[in-house]
Amino acid sequence: MQSERFLIAQISDTHVRADDGGAAAKAMARAIAQAADYAVDLILLTGDLVNDARADEYAVLAAALQHPPAPIYLMPGNHDDRAQLRAHFPLARYLPMEGPLSYTIEDYPLRIVMLDQTVPGAVHGEITSAQADWLDQTLAAAPDRPTIVALHHPPFATHDLLFDKIGLHNGAAFAAVIARHPQVARVICGHHHRFAVGQAAHAPVVIAPSTSWAYGLALHDGQPIAPKTQEQPGWVLHAWTASGGLASHMIGL
Numbered sequence: 552m553q554s555e556r557f558l559i560a561q562i563s564d565t566h567v568r569a570d571d572g573g574a575a576a577k578a579m580a581r582a583i584a585q586a587a588d589y590a591v592d593l594i595l596l597t598g599d600l601v602n603d604a605r606a607d608e609y610a611v612l613a614a615a616l617q618h619p620p621a622p623i624y625l626m627p628g629n630h631d632d633r634a635q636l637r638a639h640f641p642l643a644r645y646l647p648m649e650g651p652l653s654y655t656i657e658d659y660p661l662r663i664v665m666l667d668q669t670v671p672g673a674v675h676g677e678i679t680s681a682q683a684d685w686l687d688q689t690l691a692a693a694p695d696r697p698t699i700v701a702l703h704h705p706p707f708a709t710h711d712l713l714f715d716k717i718g719l720h721n722g723a724a725f726a727a728v729i730a731r732h733p734q735v736a737r738v739i740c741g742h743h744h745r746f747a748v749g750q751a752a753h754a755p756v757v758i759a760p761s762t763s764w765a766y767g768l769a770l771h772d773g774q775p776i777a778p779k780t781q782e783q784p785g786w787v788l789h790a791w792t793a794s795g796g797l798a799s800h801m802i803g804l
């Protein structure tokens with residue numbers, strides 16, 4: 552960490568495969584190399600780590616993440632499988648042994664709360680009442696520490712015809728918890744494969760793009776739904792200081 556500045560690389564929707572000639576893993580590696588060039592303090596992977604939740608894909612992912620340039624933390628997306636993720640990262644002792652893979656990262660100037668609100672077997676996300684209680688109690692345990700909450704599914708309406716159907720179905724329940732905890736400085740997520748900014752209660756929400764491909768935006772009937780576009784894949788660099796708060800930059804690959 553340089554002076555009091557704290558840098559986080561948020562890398563999302565890497566969709567690593569075992570049958571693409573290594574393309575997705577190479578894109579992820581480019582993002583990690585860029586993050587290393589920025590001397591980030593921490594790397595967060597916010598879900599859809601692999602494409603089809605297959606063991607061979609997790610093996611490729613684990614091999615690609617063997618020597619990260621900074622501590623790296625993983626969370627699942629709708630393309631992941633909790634059991635496979637646990638099995639392939641036995642050294643990731645921060646992952647709970649059962650149930651949702653939610654946890655906190657406590658060792659840095661910013662507190663990070665990783666909320667797994669994926670629904671096994673489903674594309675959309677949902678925060679259960681148990682997960683909302685966990686989030687509420689976890690945030691209540693450190694009210695004075697500036698905090699980032701990370702989840703996979705965007706908790707706000709993006710206006711996209713597809714992604715609003717397959718986002719966090721009860722974003723209002725999530726926002727109601729965030730509203731009780733003013734120390735939440737930012738909410739970060741992925742899933743949409745395009746950079747966007749929204750709101751959950753007082754907290755700005757940043758959607759990181761995918762490192763693998765970008766989806767176009769469909770606002771009106773007749774527009775192509777989630778076409779793969781030539782828009783820029785990338786990742787997000789979150790830079791924090793105690794005096795200045797957070798700035799979030801999209802970095803193109």
Ligand SMILES: [Fe+2]
Pocket residue numbers: 564566598599628630742743744761
């Ligand atoms: Fe994805």
